[in-house]
Amino acid sequence: MSLYGWIIYNGNLITDKFMDYVQWFQKTAEDVGVEVEHVANNELLVSLMNGKPTFTMKDGISLKEKRPDFVHFADKDLHLARHIEGMGIPLFNSSRSIEICDNKSYMYQVLSLHNIPMPNTIIAPKIYEGLPVKNSAHLELVKKQLGFPLIIKEAFGSFGQQVYWINNESELEAMLTKLGGKEFVYQAPVTTSIGTDIRLNVVGDKVVAAMKRTSETDFRANVTAGGKTMPYEPTEEEKGLAVRSAKAVGAEFAGVDLLFGENGPILCEVNSNPHLRSIYECTGLNVADYMVRYIKSVVPERGVRK
Template identity: 55%
Template structure:
């Protein structure tokens, strides 16, 4: 029997969109000879007792975990117990928090939109004086992104000062960032899937009626052959974050140059398969096999 592995996924996401991909990962892992179990994050509980931490609900630990969730406490505990995670808790943490992503990649010559991290608000907005600095630094329109969000649903295009005050007041004590708006990338971006040091699949996402290109927001997807510059940006961002694999979203700059949008540590793979016919679960499991056998550093 091959190496024992777990696929950790969220026990409270039970839609077909999620369960279908867990089953998909299981099939691919089995084809590589892995002895796999699919385990919900609420089936094994991080437990602190007698000044030590352990896991409740576990009889035998695996050799590795494909961590397809964002439960950082569980991820850190598994690593503390000596288990190799794909991706690591640190990589998932950085990708899950957009402010942390940009701050982590700063000073690395990564082309990114001008970004301002919103100051901490504990309860509700009572002093909006900093919004004048935002307006002067970024102008209108500008983008507000909640730092925790998926599928483009927590991204807002702000046209004027009234909308700015309204949205910031509405967000209250949520964490978010302000960003410059790239008209050159209105309604279009790239999704580049990185495994290890390679871009293994790419697609262009384009919307005819929304500034966001996300397929969930109504965008269409097309197979795409990325340039060397686009591939270099995607791989570099993934590696700087320390991800084994990632879905890197790239915007189009004013002169067509690639601009980082965000990095996803738990990127879904059905859309990229439907668009390109490339099954990136094969690339991911092959990479895991190489790492476990010491053939990939």
């Protein structure tokens, strides 16, 4: 059976990085004999017509068929993701796993139910937008439990850009003022892993590629934050933790970041939309190739055929 799929991206986030991902995935799919067309989330409107889910597409949209065999979701538009699933089209990753991974508070909370070693974390209490921020009530508890230094991570963030190192009380207060009503977590630093981590790409129940990232100048090892990459041969324990973490959040494709703990690997985060280029440039491995082959192997039994 030859497959036909869509890759969905965000029509308001057309950066080189994201378009590179879309083209890379399409090209790889073509090489594996799977046709994939790209569609922006703002060209495919979630429509509920006569009480039924359907798509509204712009006139003349060139999609060969209006119903693909599968969709690869390279965005975080959860309403659209759920809609596609609701229409019975196999979606990679699932909307639930994208939702969990998109929000670090939710992600750590789910992982904590699955016996995954992770840094001690406190989820900041909800603040309603527009109300004055009165942090003092919970700060004493955070300081008692975690102390300084600590790390603050905004719930929604990537490339290390919304992850902050906090040395003392005045830095903490300045950060809380800056964050306003945003969601975030407090986290204990893993001191044996400052400036270094490993990224393991999981496809299905396998680790298909891995690299180590190290920054000389920053506690964050992200490539975007200046981290240098080198190929890495993960231990069985590291591979096992990566696969278990991806499964815990329900992600069939995942970029799992692990820290080097004193007594073994510690989960840093699970990304449901890991990028493809830096892992390829580091290891020569095309993760998209594994992804497309995985889709090919599971869609026939999962798909609702037209």
